[in-house]
Amino acid sequence: MIYYDSPNPAPNPRRVRIFVAEKAITLPTQSVSIIAQEHKAPEFLAVNPRGQTPALQTDDGCVLTESVAICRYLDALHPELPLFGSTPLEIGTIEMWIRRTDLVVMPPIGAIWVHTHPFTARLPIQRFADYGEAQRPRVYEAFEMCNMALAETPFIAGEVYSMADIVLLTSVDFAGFIGIPLPEELRYLDDWHRRVTARPSANA
Numbered sequence: 001m002i003y004y005d006s007p008n009p010a011p012n013p014r015r016v017r018i019f020v021a022e023k024a025i026t027l028p029t030q031s032v033s034i035i036a037q038e039h040k041a042p043e044f045l046a047v048n049p050r051g052q053t054p055a056l057q058t059d060d061g062c063v064l065t066e067s068v069a070i071c072r073y074l075d076a077l078h079p080e081l082p083l084f085g086s087t088p089l090e091i092g093t094i095e096m097w098i099r100r101t102d103l104v105v106m107p108p109i110g111a112i113w114v115h116t117h118p119f120t121a122r123l124p125i126q127r128f129a130d131y132g133e134a135q136r137p138r139v140y141e142a143f144e145m146c147n148m149a150l151a152e153t154p155f156i157a158g159e160v161y162s163m164a165d166i167v168l169l170t171s172v173d174f175a176g177f178i179g180i181p182l183p184e185e186l187r188y189l190d191d192w193h194r195r196v197t198a199r200p201s202a203n204a
Contacts, residue, residue, distance in 0.1 A: 001027070001028060001056065001057065001058055001059050002028050002029070002030055002056075002057050003016065003027045003028065003029045003030070003054065003055075003056050003070075004029075004030050004032050004044065004047060004048070004053050004054060004055040004056070004057070005017065005029050005030065005031050005032065005053060005054060006031065006032050006033065006034050006039065006053040006054070007031065007033075008177075009173075009174055009177040009178075010034060010053065011106075011170040011171060011173070011174040012052075012053070012054055012066075012067040012170070013053050013054040013067070014170045014173075014204070015054075015067040015068070015071065015166050015167060015170050016054050016056075016067050016070050016071060016074075017204035018166045018169070018170070018201045018202060018204045019071045019074065019075075019083060019163065019166055019201075020074065020204070021200065021201035021204040022081065022083060022161075022166075022199075022201045023074070023075075023078050023080070023081055023083065025074060025078055027074075032044055032053050034053070039051050039052060039053055047063055048063060048065050050065065052065065054067055054070060055070075056070045056073065056074075058073075067167075068098060068102075068163070068167070071083070071084075071163060071166075072084065075163075083161075083162050083163045083166070084162065084163050085157075085162065090157070090158060090160075090162075093157045093158055093164075094157040094158075094162045094163055094164045096157070097149075097156050097157045097164035097167075097168070098163060098164050098167050100145070101164070101167045101168045101171055102167065104142045104145065105139075105142040105143070105145075105146070105168065105171050105172075106171050107135075107138075108135035108136070108138035108139045108142065109135075109139055109171060109174060109175045109178070109180065111131065111132050111135040112132045112133070112135050112136065112139070112178060112180065113132075113174075113178050114127065114132065115127045115128050115129055115131055115132025115133075116129050116132035116133060117178050117179075136180065139175060139180050140183060143172075143182065143183065143186055143189055144186065146168065146186075146189050146192075147186040147187075147188045147189040148188075150188035150189055150191070150192045151188045154192070154195075155192070155196075156168050156192070161196070161199070165192075165196050169193070169196050169197070169202065172189075172193060
């Protein structure tokens, strides 16, 4: 088994690193540099034709891509300390918040990254700066949604730390990297961020 990783600030590979750190899983890893365009090299495209990290090649040669799918596979192999929930309600709530983060929180962050950040200016893509800047209010609306939920529970999907927290943490940190800090007035989200960042796995 080999895990194809990319270093920070790439948020999706970091999800898997945090997950395996929480589960204490040893995962052979090969780093793929996005800056050096190694994810578009023929050697990596033979692993993942989409040219994106992360990717996990299993012992029998199958390849899984998409961070949450990789983590689900690893969770099934290592069921101790389930990060996708134990009860039907936990499982459903965690899935709900993973989806909300991927569908509500990350899209405007991604649009700002693609259309306004200096790094992406070097890429062969068409950029629309006005569109990117127009997404900033949507990011804060998404943060407010999370803040309201965290006023009720210590973690985003309930009483225990889960994959939903990993997905949200990497999204919030990526937003900070591209210049979208957490508003101080969102105190429940800010408190949650401080607590999950203090976990050793957050340094993975």
